[in-house]
Each structure stands twice: as structure tokens, then as C-alpha cells.
Amino acid sequence: MGAAKFLRGLVKRIPPERLTVIVNTGDDENFYGLHVSPDVDTVTYTLAGLVNPGHGWGLKDDTFAALNALARFYGKPWFNLGDRDLATHLYRTERLRAGESLSRVTALIAKRLGVRSEILPMSDDRVHTWVKVRGRAAMPFQEYFVRNRSRGAVEGIELRGIEDARPLPAALSALRRASAVILAPSNPFVSLGPILALKGMRQALAKIRPRVAAISPIVGGRTLKGPADKMLRGLGLEVSPLGVARLYRDIVGVFVMDIRDKDYLEPVRALGMRAVAVDTIMTTPAKAARLAGIVLNTLPV
Amino acid sequence: MGAAKFLRGLVKRIPPERLTVIVNTGDDENFYGLHVSPDVDTVTYTLAGLVNPGHGWGLKDDTFAALNALARFYGKPWFNLGDRDLATHLYRTERLRAGESLSRVTALIAKRLGVRSEILPMSDDRVHTWVKVRGRAAMPFQEYFVRNRSRGAVEGIELRGIEDARPLPAALSALRRASAVILAPSNPFVSLGPILALKGMRQALAKIRPRVAAISPIVGGRTLKGPADKMLRGLGLEVSPLGVARLYRDIVGVFVMDIRDKDYLEPVRALGMRAVAVDTIMTTPAKAARLAGIVLNTLPV
Numbered sequence: 001m002g003a004a005k006f007l008r009g010l011v012k013r014i015p016p017e018r019l020t021v022i023v024n025t026g027d028d029e030n031f032y033g034l035h036v037s038p039d040v041d042t043v044t045y046t047l048a049g050l051v052n053p054g055h056g057w058g059l060k061d062d063t064f065a066a067l068n069a070l071a072r073f074y075g076k077p078w079f080n081l082g083d084r085d086l087a088t089h090l091y092r093t094e095r096l097r098a099g100e101s102l103s104r105v106t107a108l109i110a111k112r113l114g115v116r117s118e119i120l121p122m123s124d125d126r127v128h129t130w131v132k133v134r135g136r137a138a139m140p141f142q143e144y145f146v147r148n149r150s151r152g153a154v155e156g157i158e159l160r161g162i163e164d165a166r167p168l169p170a171a172l173s174a175l176r177r178a179s180a181v182i183l184a185p186s187n188p189f190v191s192l193g194p195i196l197a198l199k200g201m202r203q204a205l206a207k208i209r210p211r212v213a214a215i216s217p218i219v220g221g222r223t224l225k226g227p228a229d230k231m232l233r234g235l236g237l238e239v240s241p242l243g244v245a246r247l248y249r250d251i252v253g254v255f256v257m258d259i260r261d262k263d264y265l266e267p268v269r270a271l272g273m274r275a276v277a278v279d280t281i282m283t284t285p286a287k288a289a290r291l292a293g294i295v296l297n298t299l300p301v
Numbered sequence: 302m303g304a305a306k307f308l309r310g311l312v313k314r315i316p317p318e319r320l321t322v323i324v325n326t327g328d329d330e331n332f333y334g335l336h337v338s339p340d341v342d343t344v345t346y347t348l349a350g351l352v353n354p355g356h357g358w359g360l361k362d363d364t365f366a367a368l369n370a371l372a373r374f375y376g377k378p379w380f381n382l383g384d385r386d387l388a389t390h391l392y393r394t395e396r397l398r399a400g401e402s403l404s405r406v407t408a409l410i411a412k413r414l415g416v417r418s419e420i421l422p423m424s425d426d427r428v429h430t431w432v433k434v435r436g437r438a439a440m441p442f443q444e445y446f447v448r449n450r451s452r453g454a455v456e457g458i459e460l461r462g463i464e465d466a467r468p469l470p471a472a473l474s475a476l477r478r479a480s481a482v483i484l485a486p487s488n489p490f491v492s493l494g495p496i497l498a499l500k501g502m503r504q505a506l507a508k509i510r511p512r513v514a515a516i517s518p519i520v521g522g523r524t525l526k527g528p529a530d531k532m533l534r535g536l537g538l539e540v541s542p543l544g545v546a547r548l549y550r551d552i553v554g555v556f557v558m559d560i561r562d563k564d565y566l567e568p569v570r571a572l573g574m575r576a577v578a579v580d581t582i583m584t585t586p587a588k589a590a591r592l593a594g595i596v597l598n599t600l601p602v
Contacts, residue, residue, distance in 0.1 A: 032391045032392070032395055033391060033394055033395030033398060034391070059370075062366070063364065063366050063384070065363070065364050065366065065383075065384035065385050066367055066384040066385060066387045066388050066391070067388075068385075069360075069384070069385035069386075069387070069388030069389075070388040070391060070392065072388065072413045072414070073388065073389075073392040073409075073410070073413055074392070082366075083364070083366035083367040083370070083384045084366050084367065084369075084370035085370075086367045086370070086384075086387065087367050087368075087370030087371040087373065087374065088370075088374075090333045090334060090335070090367070090371060091333070091371065091374040091375070093334055094333055094334030097334060108374075109374070112373045112374055113373070
């Protein structure tokens with residue numbers, strides 16, 4: 001998750017208290033009767049300093065005794081849930097069933113884990129991302145991404161429930177108040193896509209467009225991780241920073257691409273954006289912090 | 302749990318396939334949004350050979366990572382749920398929410414864990430045992446027993462929901478078909494009590510009274526484990542095999558007491574029961590098997 005790496009750098013450049021993260025919930029899934037919010041948890045664990053650095057998801061030093069025991073009842077698991085991680089899902093599920101909103105539970109979890117930034121699920125309503133791959137019926141995102149390891153040619157992405165979902169009011173007001181907004185180098189379709197597809201979200205960003213930056217998840221013609229390149233290709237779009245920039249034309253003022261893609265600077269500028277090319281590869285926390293600093297410098301913070 | 306120790310011995314004397322266990326669900330409890338059935342699980346784990354022999358509950362070699370992590374959200378836990386044990390509760394809860402009955406889920410769990418006997422929860426309806434202790438409001442059984450370590454003078458036991466609960470039809474028909482029925486050396490109020498209080502249960506046993514044996518949980522004026530002695534005392538009953546036998550007068554044909562209580566043989570016989578006094582202390586599986594053999598021999602099996 002490029003977003004998590006970037007956030008880890010960002011909180012080295014700004015006080016964590018000043019950061020609000022609006023997080024995709026389209027790939028939330030029910031496992032074993034538990035409400036699992038993979039993106040919210042990755043952001044929370046990352047900002048809490050608890051994320052498993054090897055995986056980029058889950059908690060460090062977690063064990064998998066419960067999951068192994070669940071195999072007796074459900075067969076071999078394909079989605080990893082650690083024992084300590086389970087506590088988060090148990091708490092979330094129990095609170096949601098008691099009538100709490102996802103945003104409230106997310107805030108409680110973040111607080112208990114010592115996160116000082118604000119983490120907002122994009123909506124308290126259920127949006128469910130499905131992926132249609134050639135020759136197969138549409139499947140929920142986690143099934144496509146984790147179980148099937150993003151195999152197959154993507155023919156479509158469906159955001160079920162998006163028409164009726166309301167963006168979190170706190171997210172919209174955070175955007176209004178923000179001195180700067182950064183779209184992380186995330187998948188434009190399944191990570192940023194659901195957030196941007198919520199009613200009123202693009203309009204809110206369009207109003208503050210000069211303060212909005214985006215970082216290309218495509219570097220040298222492919223993604224470092226995840227299926228954004230396959231999705232661009234499958235949907236007939238250009239697999240390049242330009243292909244991504246076109247998706248954000250109406251809402252992004254500054255487009256940040258990797259230095260090796262600098263040939264795209266002019267085409268992106270032709271879309272009416274400011275554009276910069278820098279080293280965007282976040283192999284270390286220091287490099288992530290440097291990238292965050294550069295992006296912040298492009299904005300009127 | 303005297304019942305678990307006894308069952309471990311019983312399946313050394315009869316083929317496990319011939320055994321049906323009717324189990325109390327009055328001390329089922331909701332923890333962290335999960336439906337926990339402590340008695341059912343102890344019986345299941347015992348018959349599967351998976352029970353933690355030190356505790357008499359839970360799974361052997363289990364770990365507690367999830368429980369420790371739950372403390373972040375709920376505070377210090379007072380009811381132990383191991384990581385592998387959690388898988389059972391997750392499966393049960395998920396299946397119940399999907400509309401399965403507790404008896405069906407119990408059978409599925411037993412099957413997956415390799416149990417060859419039939420384990421029947423006493424009812425698919427919810428009965429909830431509450432205990433009233435002097436100077437305190439009534440509390441659910443687990444809170445009394447585990448959280449408060451059975452402290453305080455018992456003033457009453459309440460079986461909430463018992464009026465509307467139907468005994469499991471399979472339990473009643475198992476009683477009708479049984480060549481022998483044994484009431485384990487369990488707590489007469491909170492373990493056997495809820496089962497016997499179900500509509501039609503005492504009548505079903507009364508009809509086969511000569512084939513029904515009971516083993517006294519009171520030995521030498523006290524229980525080996527658990528609060529049965531305190532409860533007898535608190536409710537103004539005699540803390541002796543005779544005090545227990547009186548509770549079963551209408552339904553038990555053979556009463557088994559410990560050899561050190563042999564002075565109670567005559568008073569129990571005066572209740573119209575056959576009575577035997579033997580060594581009932583099950584310190585080893587071999588001793589439990591020996592006791593089971595003796596009890597079976599008292600019955601027309």
C-alpha cells in the first residue's frame with residue numbers, strides 16, 4: 001500500500017495532529033462473521049507504529065493460532081488475520097452491532113492504539129468493490145486481490161452501493177478546512193476510486209484544486225505493488241503518469257511523478273496541472289519523508 | 302467440571318458412538334460479541350481429547366494473544382478465551398447469525414473436532430442463569446463464578462427464559478431410547494438445574510426412573526470443585542449426598558455417593574432410591590473409568 005508508506009513519511013514532516021486521512025472502505029469484507037476494514041487497519045496500524053513492516057498489513061509479531069484453528073471449520077484460509085489483529089475486528093464488529101458507526105469505531109480504535117492523526121473511513125455506509133475479470137463472474141475485491149492474486153484481465157470495476165452512500169460529513173469538512181490535500185500513490189480505481197465516486201467528493205476537491213496534489217502510482221510503466229497497471233490496461237487507459245493524471249484532471253492542481261517518467265511532464269502540464277518529477281520510490285522511511293516534504297513544498301501550505 | 306472427568310471415564314467403558322450428552326447452556330455468555338457455550342465446549346473438547354487437562358476447560362496448548370490485545374479495547378479480561386478456542390466461538394457465532402440452531406452448530410463443531418458421541422445442548426432457546434448473592438444485585442452465572450470466584454452467600458438462582466424454552470426434541474427422544482441415563486456429579490442448581498427445569502424434562506426422566514443414576518457432587522460435606530456446596534447451604538438445604546438426593550427423588554432410581562459418605566446410604570434409601578457408596582474421586586482417567594463401570598453396573602444396561 002503506497003498510501004501507508006507515504007503516510008509514514010508525511011508524519012515526519014508535519015505534526016501528526018494536523019493530519020486527517022480519508023480512507024477507502026470499498027474493500028471491507030466479512031470474514032468469519034467479522035467486519036474487516038483492511039485499508040483502515042493498515043493506515044491505523046501504520047500511524048500507530050504497529051504495522052508489520054514486512055507485509056505492510058497486519059500487526060508486527062502477530063501469531064496465527066486462531067486462523068489455523070478456524071481452518072478446521074472453514075477450510076484453508078486465504079485471508080490472513082493474526083491473533084492480535086483479530087482483537088481489532090472483534091471490537092469493530094461488536095461495536096457496529098451495538099449500533100456505533102464505522103467512523104466512531106475507527107476513531108475509538110485509533111485512539112486506543114495511540115494514533116494522534118484523524119482517520120476517517122470515507123463513509124459510514126457500505127460500499128463494496130467488485131472486480132470483473134475476463135471469463136469469470138465478478139468477485140469482491142479481496143477475493144480478486146488476495147485469493148486470486150490479481151490474476152486475469154480486468155474488464156470492469158463495480159462499486160456496489162456507491163449511489164446510496166453518503167460521504168462522511170467529517171471528511172467533506174476536513175477537505176474544506178485543509179491547507180493541502182494529497183492523493184497518495186494509491187490505486188486510482190479501487191483505493192481512491194471509491195472515495196472519489198462518493199456524491200459531492202469530486203466537487204469538494206474541485207473547489208480547492210490548487211491545494212490538491214496527487215502522486216502517480218505508475219512508475220516506469222507499471223505499479224510497484226498492486227494491480228493499478230493491470231486495471232489501467234484492462235480498462236483501455238494509458239499505463240503511465242499521464243493515464244493517471246487524466247483521471248484527476250478536474251480535481252488535482254499538482255501532479256507528482258517519478259523522475260524516470262519526466263517525459264510525461266509536458267503532457268501532464270497540457271492537462272492544465274502543475275507537474276513535477278522527483279524520486280518517488282519509498283524504499284526507506286527517510287525517502288518517504290523526503291517525498292512528503294517535496295510534495296508539501298509544491299502546495300501553498 | 303465433574304461431568305467432564307466422568308465422561309472421560311465413561312467413554313472407556315462404552316463405545317463413544319453409544320453416548321449422548323445433554324449439556325447445560327444456562328451459563329452461555331456473550332463475550333466480545335461472541336456466543337460462548339462453556340459447558341458445551343468443555344464436553345466437546347473433553348470428548349475430542351483436546352481439553353486443557355490442567356484447567357479442565359479450553360484447549361490444551363492454547364495461547365492468549367487475541368485476549369491480551371482485546372484488553373486494549375475492553376480493559377483487563379476476566380474470562381479466558383484462548384486463540385484456538387476463539388475459532389470455536391467465531392464459528393458458532395457466525396453460524397448462529399446465519400440462522401443455524403445451536404444444536405446444529407454444536408453437532409458441526411463436535412464432528413469437525415472428531416467427537417464420535419452425540420452432544421446436545423439442552424435447548425435451542427436461550428436460558429440465562431443468574432445468581433443472587435447477599436448484598437449484591439443478581440449477576441449472570443459466569444460473572445458470579447469466574448469474575449467473582451463464587452464469593453458471597455448465595456440467596457437465589459434465577460433461570461431467565463426457562464418458561465419459554467423448549468427442551469431439545471432430540472434430547473427428549475434420547476432419554477426415551479436410552480438404556481441408561483446418568484446425572485453426572487455436577488452442580489444440581491446451575492449445571493443440571495437448567496436442564497431439569499425445562500418443560501417435560503423431569504417427566505421424561507420420571508418415566509424411566511429405574512434406569513436413571515445420579516452421582517453425588519458432594520463428598521465429605523463439600524464439593525471438590527465449584528460452588529454446589531455454597532449453593533445448597535445458601536438455599537437452606539443439607540450439604541450432603543442426602544441433600545442432593547432429595548432434589549432428584551422423583552427422577553433418579555440409583556444414587557451413587559462417595560464411600561466416605563456411606564452413613565447416608567440408609568437415609569437415601571429411605572427416599573425410595575437404590576443407593577451405593579464407592580470411591581467417586583476421579584483423580585486419574587483410570588479412576589474415572591472405574592467409577593463409570595460401577596455406575597453402569599448398577600443400571601439395567
